[in-house]
Amino acid sequence: MLVPILATLGGLVALAWSADKFVMGAATVARYLGMAPLLIGMIVIGFGTSAPEMVVSAFAAADGAPEIALGNAFGSNIANIGLILGVSAILLPIIVKRGILHKELPLLVVVTGIAWMLMSDGELSTGDAGVLVLLLAVLLTWQIMSARQHQGDDLEKDVERSTGDRAMSKRAAWTWLVVGVVLLVLSSRLLVWGAVEIAESLGWSDLVIGLTVVAIGTSAPELASAIAAVRKGENDLALGNVIGSNLFNTLGVVGIAGLIAPAVVSDELLTRDLPMVMGMTLLVVIFGFRWRRDGRINRVEGVALLVLWIAYTAYLVLNPS
Numbered sequence: 001m002l003v004p005i006l007a008t009l010g011g012l013v014a015l016a017w018s019a020d021k022f023v024m025g026a027a028t029v030a031r032y033l034g035m036a037p038l039l040i041g042m043i044v045i046g047f048g049t050s051a052p053e054m055v056v057s058a059f060a061a062a063d064g065a066p067e068i069a070l071g072n073a074f075g076s077n078i079a080n081i082g083l084i085l086g087v088s089a090i091l092l093p094i095i096v097k098r099g100i101l102h103k104e105l106p107l108l109v110v111v112t113g114i115a116w117m118l119m120s121d122g123e124l125s126t127g128d129a130g131v132l133v134l135l136l137a138v139l140l141t142w143q144i145m146s147a148r149q150h151q152g153d154d155l156e157k158d159v160e161r162s163t164g165d166r167a168m169s170k171r172a173a174w175t176w177l178v179v180g181v182v183l184l185v186l187s188s189r190l191l192v193w194g195a196v197e198i199a200e201s202l203g204w205s206d207l208v209i210g211l212t213v214v215a216i217g218t219s220a221p222e223l224a225s226a227i228a229a230v231r232k233g234e235n236d237l238a239l240g241n242v243i244g245s246n247l248f249n250t251l252g253v254v255g256i257a258g259l260i261a262p263a264v265v266s267d268e269l270l271t272r273d274l275p276m277v278m279g280m281t282l283l284v285v286i287f288g289f290r291w292r293r294d295g296r297i298n299r300v301e302g303v304a305l306l307v308l309w310i311a312y313t314a315y316l317v318l319n320p321s
Helices: 002-032 037-049 051-062 066-091 098-119 126-149 154-163 170-202 206-218 220-231 236-260 267-288 299-318
Strands: 094-096 295-297
Touching (some): 002 170, 051 206, 051 236, 066 094, 066 170, 066 299, 094 098, 094 236, 094 267, 098 126, 098 267, 170 206, 220 236, 236 267, 267 299
């Protein structure tokens, strides 16, 4: 039991560290290769912040543990909202810009609903996964075209600003890109192995271990980024990062895992976890809504989000089978 615990903890730490280095390296390499800042913000950073979830879920699906993959994706979405946005808003209230409130947040609600509908028959088939990946491609294309036509998109500005001060040499950028990818793969393999061993030893289901230990671990990079942004007074970045990460998790992470290994979707995921994902997403919309002006998620609302996440996680730990 000790070895799986150490493997899981070591995998989580290495995963968080390597994901940050991968994002820095990939963004800088993209700049040196002449990629437009818009594409860096929408694609490189978008994929990069969800790299832990993508790699972990891909290996979990390939290893015959698809419920860890699904739990990781949707558990990360819940942690992103409850833990990351909650903590960020408690430290400093979050500004919700009108553009994000009217475009990206409703889009996240719709995407969550589509994923829920596709899995409502109790199965994540290859066809369902293909639809999610196709929607991700369409979304990226639409976002890029829309932002080109309407310069100054709020989410685009936020994501670009989050990496604007990370300058490094070309050699260092390529080094961290390669090292980050290698460590992502190795740490993900270690994490999945340790998590499965712990789940089997404790009698926890793969779904619960994915929703808790694995999800919290893969959300660690976003939490670190959010806290760093708050310290700089740029706490609105936390919302942009969470929305982007949740979109990629729902479409890319779930889609890729389903393409690797179609999965049976448990009743618990359909009746407990997906409603929680949707409810937390709608709460962000409600908390942030203001008529004809920028909204704000205040400290009290941040506490509410954090308490909901703690209560949900506690319930899973006390009812792990």
